[in-house]
Each structure stands twice: as C-alpha cells, then as structure tokens.
Amino acid sequence: GENVEQHPSTLSVQEGDSAVIKCTYSDSASNYFPWYKQELGKRPQLIIDIRSNVGEKKDQRIAVTLNKTAKHFSLHITETQPEDSAVYFCAASLTSGGSYIPTFGRGTSLIVHP
Amino acid sequence: DTGVSQDPRHKITKRGQNVTFRCDPISEHNRLYWYRQTLGQGPEFLTYFQNEAQLEKSRLLSDRFSAERPKGSFSTLEIQRTEQGDSAMYLCASSLWNTNTGELFFGEGSRLTVL
Numbered sequence: 001g002e003n004v005e006q007h008p009s010t011l012s013v014q015e016g017d018s019a020v021i022k023c024t025y026s027d028s029a030s031n032y033f034p035w036y037k038q039e040l041g042k043r044p045q046l047i048i049d050i051r052s053n054v055g056e057k058k059d060q061r062i063a064v065t066l067n068k069t070a071k072h073f074s075l076h077i078t079e080t081q082p083e084d085s086a087v088y089f090c091a092a093s094l095t096s097g098g099s100y101i102p103t104f105g106r107g108t109s110l111i112v113h114p
Numbered sequence: 115d116t117g118v119s120q121d122p123r124h125k126i127t128k129r130g131q132n133v134t135f136r137c138d139p140i141s142e143h144n145r146l147y148w149y150r151q152t153l154g155q156g157p158e159f160l161t162y163f164q165n166e167a168q169l170e171k172s173r174l175l176s177d178r179f180s181a182e183r184p185k186g187s188f189s190t191l192e193i194q195r196t197e198q199g200d201s202a203m204y205l206c207a208s209s210l211w212n213t214n215t216g217e218l219f220f221g222e223g224s225r226l227t228v229l
Contacts, residue, residue, distance in 0.1 A: 006156070032216050043118075043220040044157065044205075089156045095216050100145075100209075101170065102218065104156030 002027040004092050006105025013080050014113050021108045023090035024072040030092040033066060033073050034102065039086045047088075048075070080112045116140065118221035120206050126227045127196055134192045135224040139208030146189050147218060148181055149205040157205055163189060164211065196228045 003026040013019050025033075034049035050057045050064045050073065057064050061080075066073040073092075077084055087109050091102040119138045127133050139146050145164050149157035160179065161171045165186035178196075183189040193200055203225050207218040 004156075009154075034216060034218075036220075043222045044218075045220070046217045049216065091156075093216065098164075098211075099170065100211070100216055101147075101159050101162065102216070103159065104149075106154065106156050 002030060002092055002094075002103040004090060004103050004105040006090050006108060008108060009106065010109045010111070012111045012113065015080060015082060017080055019077045019080055019084070019110055019112075021075045021088055021090070021110070022072060023074070023092070023105050024070075025092040025103075026071070027092070027094065028068075028071060029094050032093050032095045032100075032102075033064070034091050034093075035064060035075050036089045036091065036104075037086045038089065038107075044089060077110075080110075082112050082114050085110055085112045118206055118208050118219050120204075120221040120224045122224060123222065124225045124227075126229065128229050129198060130195055132192065132194045133196060133226060134190055135204050135206075135226075137189045137191070137206030137208075137221060139188070139206070140210075140219055141187075143208035143210050143219070144186070145209045145211045146183055147207040147209070148189070148191050149207065151203045151205055151223070152201075160191070160204075193226070196226075198228045201226055201228045 031052035036044040038044040063076045087107045090105045093102040147162040148160040163183040178194045181191045203223040205223045207220045
C-alpha cells in the first residue's frame with residue numbers, strides 16, 4: 001500500500017517568513033495529493049490539493065508543487081501569519097477504479113512567532 | 115451547522131468494555147470514512163463505505179472493530195473488549211464521490227480513553 005513520509009515534524013518561523021513542508025510517497029500510481037490543516041482541537045480541513053497532471057498550484061499565500069519522477073510534493077506558505085500556526089498533513093491517493101483512500105503523513109506542527 | 119457530526123465527543127471506559135461511536139455525515143455525501151488518530155500521528159485509515167456498502171477495511175483493523183452504515187446515512191463504529199492501545203481520536207469523514215474533488219469533510223472526532 002501507499003506510504004507517505006512528511007518532514008519536518010516541527011517548523012518554527014517568524015511572522016512574515018516562508019515555510020516549506022515536504023512529503024514523499026511510495027506508490028507511483030497515486031495521482032491526487034491534498035493538504036489538510038488542523039488547528040488545535042479542531043477538525044482537519046482541506047486547504048489545497050494537486051493532481052498528478054499538474055506540477056504546481058497556487059492559492060493566495062499557499063502553493064503546492066509536485067515532482068512525479070521523484071515522488072515528492074511540497075507545501076509552500078509565504079508571508080506567514082500567526083493564524084497559520086497549526087498542524088499540516090499531506091496525503092496521497094489513487095483516484096481511479098472507484099477506490100479512494102487517502103494515506104496521510106504524520107503531520108508538521110507549524111509555529112509562527114509574532 | 116450542517117457539517118459532519120460525531121457523538122460522543124469524549125468517552126472514558128475501562129479495559130474490556132465495549133464502546134460505540136456514531137457519525138452523521140453531510141446529508142448528500144455518499145462516502146463515509148473512519149480514521150484513527152493518535153498524538154503526533156496523522157489520521158490512519160480504518161474503513162470506508164459507499165452508501166451502505168463497506169468497501170474496504172484496513173488490514174491492521176482488529177476483528178474487535180466493526181462498523182456499519184445500515185441505511186447509507188449515519189454510521190457506527192463499535193470496539194469490543196477495549197484495550198489501552200485503543201485510546202485515540204476516532205475521526206469520521208464524508209465525501210461526495212464522482213466529483214472533481216477528493217475532499218474529505220471531517221468531523222471533530224470522538225476521543226476514546228481506555229483505563
């Protein structure tokens with residue numbers, strides 16, 4: 001089955017700095033890569049996703065890049081703000097044949113210091 | 115709030131007891147997932163349903179765990195003869211399959227503590 005590794009486990013930045021979180025996956029058939037944000041005590045929520053036919057996707061201050069050859073994808077947050085502090089999870093999945101089971105990484109705790 | 119709801123939010127039980135969690139998905143969603151999350155880990159897949167059919171279960175899922183979605187709406191997850199290692203947050207998520215997005219909508223979870 002799919003295995004997703006996520007690094008770093010903790011990331012501390014100053015407000016205004018950029019943050020980068022990296023994930024690798026094992027199943028070359030995976031074609032869908034979502035990122036979820038989980039604030040303390042809250043439910044995980046999708047913040048951005050990318051499909052394997054695209055190399056990069058942006059949404060305001062966040063962007064995700066995908067390297068299919070190397071089987072890794074990254075989340076980039078620019079101009080970080082204290083409200084970006086949360087745990088971020090990457091996931092990978094195959095979305096064909098009717099089966100769709102996201103496999104999640106272990107999470108990155110992002111701390112943005114004012 | 116028309117999101118995914120889970121009940122109870124917290125459950126403390128003694129080892130060996132049975133517990134049941136309930137999940138009410140977003141009403142038009144046809145897929146429902148159960149994940150387990152422990153401290154410092156990402157959500158770990160347990161099982162999922164499409165309508166009332168259970169399509170897949172994790173190979174790691176003990177036979178003490180059983181899940182149902184009898185009418186394709188709400189779902190229950192039962193853990194029999196609980197063990198201390200079952201202590202975790204049990205997350206339910208729902209999605210509308212056959213769309214261009216694979217977004218899962220999570221509930222706030224049911225936290226289980228086994229003493």
